[in-house]
Amino acid sequence: MVMNYPQQLPWMKINDFLLYIESLSDSKNFSMQVIQKLHTLIPYDRFSVFYVDSNGKLNDATIMGADEGWIERYFDYYSKLEQGNYSLLEKLNDGSSSKIKVKSRDWTESKPNEFITDFIRPQGIKHSVGMMLHDVNDYSCIVFTLERTKLSKYHASDIDTLSIVQPHIENLYRKVLENGPKISKKDKYAKLRDVLTKREVEIAGLLCDGMTPRMISGKLYLSLSTTYKHIANIHTKLDVSNRQELILKLIEMKDGIYQQS
Structure with missing residues (x-):
């Protein structure tokens, strides 16, 4: 299905971004280079990158602008609230055959509950958008979250832009993994x-x-x-x-x- 995106998207910036990521040739610092460059397309105040294995278990996390303790509390407790409604993977992948790979959230319009009151608001998070990459076996491997604490909310153009570049980033990620050094x-x-x-x-x-x-x-x-x-x-x-x-x-x-x- 061909998507019809609005003409006012930052097409030159999108093109520059895609040219940049095409120059990435190995897995070292891949996610960090991608997310830092994403700031030129979709500005954010802080970010998190989560690495999960083929079983959906968290292996590691890289964060910028947030205390590590919040991440630990999230995975130990808050991600399990309301039957996993706020689970990082559940928010991006609902388990259906059509996987959601980009999703945004306006926390200022969310109805107050334990998660909003005790986790989101104390950190000053107002808006967030997430992007998921899958490997060649279609497992969830990397999840990016871009958060805004001061900037305005993410607009439809931001989500459209991320939706455009996501498959290119994912394809490159798969290529990088496949072309890695082979050792017996x-x-x-x-x-x-x-x-x-x-x-x-x-x-x-x-x-x-x-x-x-x-x-x-x-x-x-x-x-x-x-x-x-x-x-x-x-x-x-x-x-x-x-x-x-x-x-x-x-x-x-x-x-x-x-x-x-």
């Missing part, structure tokens, strides 16, 4: 064995299972800061620059990880 299972196993300590291998395996750093801390009876230090060491040893790339690499290495734990 034997080499992957040897690399983990050579560079990671026993504890790091254990933590890597738990990350592959979709556990968050806080969950890992509780399971292994480690302080959260110690867990983060181990994860940072894994980053360095496996030559990755963020946990998005780390998770992708560890999922490929999963067999080797579990043989070592």
Whole structure:
């Protein structure tokens, strides 16, 4: 179905954005480069990027302009309110065959409830828009949220613009994953064995299972800061620059990880 978009959309900016993302050739910092460039199309006051695995479990989150504690409280409690009505994935993907990949919310017009009163308003969030990317297997892999605390609400033109660029970003993301470096299972196993300590291998395996750093801390009876230090060491040893790339690499290495734990 051909979509008829209004002529007043920022077509030159959209074109510049698409040319820019086409220059991205690897998974390192992919999401950060995309969301930073998105600001030229759709200004925001703060953002969050969430990485989920094939089971829909949160692997990691990158945020700008918000306290990490709010994110932890969201996933531990608020996302489960009202039968998951405010779940990040539920808001963008209703489970139907036609997946919603872009959605906006005007929180100033929302009826007050526990989520609005205790989570949204204390952070000063007035408007938000979300975008979801799926990998080649159509799993939910990355969710972007752009939030406004001072700027005016998102208009229909903003949503149309995001809807136009979303499939291009998604296709590029899939291409980036498919064209990543191919390493044999034997080499992957040897690399983990050579560079990671026993504890790091254990933590890597738990990350592959979709556990968050806080969950890992509780399971292994480690302080959260110690867990983060181990994860940072894994980053360095496996030559990755963020946990998005780390998770992708560890999922490929999963067999080797579990043989070592």
